[in-house]
Amino acid sequence: MSAYFEALAEFHFLRPWWLLVLLAAIWLPWAVRRRGDIRRRWRGVIAPHLLNALVVGETRERALRPVHLSALLLALGAIALAGPTWERERPPFPSDKAPLVIAVDLSPTMDAIDVTPTRLERAKLKIKALLARRDGGRTAIYAYAGSTHLVLPLTDDPTLLQTFADALQTRIMPVPGKDTVLAVRTIDAALKKETVPGTILLLTDGVEPAAVEPLHAYARSARTQVVVLAIGTADGGPLRGRDGTAPGLDSATLHALRAADIDVATLTPDGDADVAWVQRHVRQHVEQAASPDTVRWHDVGWPLTIPIALLALLWFRKGWTIRWIVGIGAAVVLAAPQADLRAQSTTAPRAWRMADLWLTHDQQGRRAFEQGKSAEAATQFDDPMWRGVSWYRAGKFAEAAREFEHISSPDGHFNLGNALAKQGKYQDAIPQYRLVLQQRPGWAPAQRNLALMQELIERQKQNEKHDEEAPDIKPDQIQYDASTPPPPPGGDKMQKGLAQQNAEMWMRAIQTSPTELLARKFALQRQQGKP
Incomplete structure (x- = not known):
């Protein structure tokens, strides 16, 4: 029900001026009825008591006439062209790359069995459902208790993610307790390197009351979003495998988090509504987080063409007539492409297709784009931004650059810089990023890409300088220090044998479970003071 009201609040028309046609749809039946009223036409000439006697052959009007059908078609056409919408389209570049970091609470209370089989095992099941819904989205996993540790960096491999998620156990954490603020800060520092704003999902059975205020301050200032999925019951339960009882969910703290602008949901034991909420x-x-000039709304006016086509079939009924000149004129006006619907194409005109009767070029391109046919979509789009995005996804960076050259917005310059960089034209990409920074001062993605281009250019110069030196120059004589004896005969073979032996010992050493591997890794990181 909440989703229904959210959609209702977002409802609006993309091109509301087309609703003025509704006035013509209302006026048309009234005008035709008025024109056909014989009594009204003779009322000023013949006395009323004589007019009633002189009017003969008057028949009862039909309830449905062609003019009513024409008015209905005008109304439906006006609504369709006005572009009703209530849902945003996914941005072409970042939506499927939105990073998500799953922070799993591994404090001892996660072994409570108030939810079956345990809170931690239920969290693993939710991770599996979330990875399936992510459909290749980039995801990372952290574990935290009194310390915070990286389990797996951002990757789109769900099998690898699930393997390490299943290996998580509360006993592998080197520091007991729970420090949610440390976990959020550690993960946020890693997500700052990402171009697309990320989300931190805390899978936990509670947050310390002292952490509410720092998280509130963080939510107001940080670029990264924090959401909490609370796992447990209000009554709590015993700990599996050891003595003790875990406390239940602290409802007061959860309410405080919601008041602090942190989105909180509780576990849905009988479904995946909580997983859908996270995604x-x-x-x-x-x-x-996307800029206003890149937000696109999903136009749902085109399905109205189906009832328009069905109603138009009634015009062929026997006895029905229509003024075809007016009808053709109205059809031409309604079918004319609008400036905001179809941009000026920079590609050669394409051949007419049957789908053109039902879908615009951009709609056809979007269908191909969502099916993964990026190259085909690029030939169908009229919108230069979408053409460029499609060429970019297809790996045709030169074609993408040609499309982005016609877009003067910051996103156009940014995408053009990316397309040039993909071609190795780092020097040409730098001015594009600088243009973006002139229009969006301090924009982190452009700053990072600009710094990367400058670094790559410097690296190319160093490689060119290194290539100028002859690589096969051998020393005239090898000198050994007096304290270091020269290598014995057959030393190379001995070194190779030792290296092979060490490699075999190392391979035998890592033949252990992922859980033990994580435990050793976390303990070593704790000793080194690294997350």
């Missing part, structure tokens, strides 16, 4: 927040965060 929806990830998508909405990326869309809200």
